[in-house]
Amino acid sequence: MATRTSIGAKRERARRNTAESILDVAEQLVQSRGFNAFSYADIANTLGVTKASLHYHFPGKAELGHALLARYARRFADALAEIDRGRLPAPDRLAAYAELYATTLRRRRMCLCGMLAAEFATLPKPINEAVVAFFDDNERWLMSVLEQGRADGTLEFEGPAGDTARMIIGSLEGAMLVTRPYGDVGRFNTTVAALLASLEPQA
């Protein structure tokens, strides 16, 4: 049968590249405008193809969104793994983590999951579940950094590490959210500096 597994490797690569291009454009649109504020027509016009063509790669908007989120979560996990690879002290890992957000903001984008969290009440269930999973992953990673930092004395905070992890995620997402209307990254940076400083051990 003429399934995808039987088509040539070259074509398969082309198909994947098209799909990736679609996700690239969709990602930019969702992160800057929101899931409910972009259409297949937007992507089609940007790429110079028709809407029908997009439906070949992603049957519907829900599937596109889910694929988008899966890729985003994978990349984010890779970025965290890359930070870990450096074997940096805990405070430096936190700074590197915050820098991931700053980079997104400099591209005038909101965190994908922060945007989707705002639209949560209107999204398909699979997308919602992936959003929660994303935050859970972030929380776990931060918890381990925080606990390590507290153990070796490079970080200082009270209560469960999970609470502080949640506070960090919330603060970074919120700083992004409020900063974007001002278009001023400095606004974000001062908040991050204050946040990281509050976790430093008292002299």
Add this chain to the structure above:
Amino acid sequence: MATRTSIGAKRERARRNTAESILDVAEQLVQSRGFNAFSYADIANTLGVTKASLHYHFPGKAELGHALLARYARRFADALAEIDRGRLPAPDRLAAYAELYATTLRRRRMCLCGMLAAEFATLPKPINEAVVAFFDDNERWLMSVLEQGRADGTLEFEGPAGDTARMIIGSLEGAMLVTRPYGDVGRFNTTVAALLASLEPQA
């Protein structure tokens, strides 16, 4: 001429009440679903009137949104004035401020301006300007509380009060944003507790 000033006071009141009801429903929809995810049809169905009737009170969605924001900002300012009226110590004022957010969250809503900040790139200019003005107002109020607290020794923080004010706004907005997918207000409360504790003078 048959302007609004010439109609009876009774009718004028009825008109205002209808307009208020429309704003009530719109507010609920925007805060839970977003400006781009509700329609005149949603409001009309909820109130049991037709879409055309809504257009009598608010010519278009942009005007409705602007009126909504104006009312919200006015009420928020009133709430802040009410907090000031109590002449509480600075830390208590901050707690009361955070409680405004908590109340919104308990009603399963996002801060109106936090939601609109997410959708910023897609909104009419007048709405965007009102969103920025709202955050500016909040920042000013927090600044004065923070400075007063630092002066009388009830609060402790480093750097300009404006930076800490921005951090507080961002943290509260972000905590709301991330908490909503979990539907667990406790998540929000732990962040707020940590935030307020970090501003307490060191023992």
Add this chain to the structure above:
DNA sequence: GTCTATAGGCAGATAGAC
């Protein structure tokens, strides 16, 4: 003030040719 009726556009989606 609220209604019916309707315009005009864009959304997401599908069928079928190439």
Add this chain to the structure above:
DNA sequence: GTCTATCTGCCTATAGAC
């Protein structure tokens, strides 16, 4: 894989009767 053509439905908005 991408196209043209088309469907259906919902959107914002308006005209005009009551």
